[in-house]
Amino acid sequence: MKKYNLEFKWQTSATQWNKVKNIAREMRKQGTIAEKKLWKELRNHKIVNMKFRRQHAIGKYIVDFYCREIKLIVEVDGEIHEYQRDEDTLRQNYLEELEYNVMRFSNEEVISNTEKVMKEIEDFVRLKQKPL
Numbered sequence: 799m800k801k802y803n804l805e806f807k808w809q810t811s812a813t814q815w816n817k818v819k820n821i822a823r824e825m826r827k828q829g830t831i832a833e834k835k836l837w838k839e840l841r842n843h844k845i846v847n848m849k850f851r852r853q854h855a856i857g858k859y860i861v862d863f864y865c866r867e868i869k870l871i872v873e874v875d876g877e878i879h880e881y882q883r884d885e886d887t888l889r890q891n892y893l894e895e896l897e898y899n900v901m902r903f904s905n906e907e908v909i910s911n912t913e914k915v916m917k918e919i920e921d922f923v924r925l926k927q928k929p930l
Contacts, residue, residue, distance in 0.1 A: 829853075832874045832908035833862060839916050840872070846923045856898070859889055868926040871900045872919060874908055899926065 829837065829852075840850040840863055854864040856871075863872040871893060875886075893900055901922060903915050 830874065830876055830905060832876070832903075832905035835912060836863065836872070836874060836903075836908050836915065839912065840919075845916070845920050846927060848923055848927070856893065856896070859893070861893070865923070868923060869898045870919075870922065870926065871898050873900060873902045874905060875902055876905045 833852075837852050839845075841852075843849055848865050848867055850872075851864045851866070852862070854861055856864070861871045862874050864870070865872075890900055899922070901919065903918075908915050
């Protein structure tokens, strides 16, 4: 398995950030209905007082939601992901090699069953949360 540069474990390098920052900012403005709905639930430390970031760059990738404290990435997959499974697999392998935890939900799950999605995220956060 290919080894990746682990120098920037929780963020992207300054050079890479300059390449992706405008894309990330635009993605924040143009989020899907599901992403906006989930962000409403994750923002402002609402899950076990954990801070989540939206459209956060890690390496060359921009993840939907990211909690640095427990290295959790939450992805909301729309229809496009049905056609880019190979790319999603490479991306997920890269992130997991950097020791990130990745949770994936479909747009439909987030929209139609937000409480269940939030319960799964909260359960995972509680499991990974470091005791005080």
